[in-house]
Amino acid sequence: MGIDPGTAACGFGVVVLDAGSLRMVDAGTIRTDPSDADGVRLRQLHAAIRSLLAEHRPERMAVERLYFQRNVQTAMTVGQARGVVMLAAAEGDVPVDEPTPNEVKQAVCGNGAADKRQVATMVGRLLGIPLDRIGDDTTDALAIAIGCAYRAAAMPRAVVR
């Protein structure tokens, strides 16, 4: 399961990697209302992630680690969303990877400097789905999920647990 963290819009994607072949299980974007208090929105996000974890029981979760934000205030807000997402994973005993955007691009496109369109093209191709069906946050989350699956498959099984 891949997460593109955010409070206003949090993308999620669930994929299965089976015998080298990828399949999308679920994907979408959790949205909260900017007119609600931060705490209310974080609670909705936490509940939505817990519900997705209960439904799909993923082996691992990947939450993108973002170094470059427009400013400190944006980083703080994204951090709050990351915090409740990672809390939900810990509560569900789901191990969490924190790949950088470059690591995700490297895993999905074989190129850590790939642009957004290249990543979207590869996500559509690898999952065998039409690109016009999915939005930006969802595409990013699916890319993170694909990277997570590939990286986990490359690890010794004892480490993946």
Next chain:
Amino acid sequence: MGIDPGTAACGFGVVVLDAGSLRMVDAGTIRTDPSDADGVRLRQLHAAIRSLLAEHRPERMAVERLYFQRNVQTAMTVGQARGVVMLAAAEGDVPVDEPTPNEVKQAVCGNGAADKRQVATMVGRLLGIPLDRIGDDTTDALAIAIGCAYRAAAMPRAVVR
């Protein structure tokens, strides 16, 4: 209740403002082990805050809003801690204030540009406690709690609820 958010060290302070007089009820610092996974540490922090809320049932919580961090990565980490603290408050139906450091200093010292030592001196004086008993994170959290209490007392009761 005032919170100086952080994952490695999260200060908390609980004060009562009664007929213009302040009293410290509880204060301390929640610490987590840097060698544990982020999710584990966030879970410990969330549980500790929930437990403090259940024990003290504060009317309000104030979580400092920090604009200036050394870098984006620090802001992200502090944001994660803020996220689970604000989630715990929302789960307990405790209204949350997000004062800036300047607002806290203004409320405690009457000067938004007061330095750390001035704030600590006023915290000790207002609560009638010796300063050497409390550490930095705890002092900051008590200052935030005092600011929250003063600001809430100045609001119309209907808004404070």
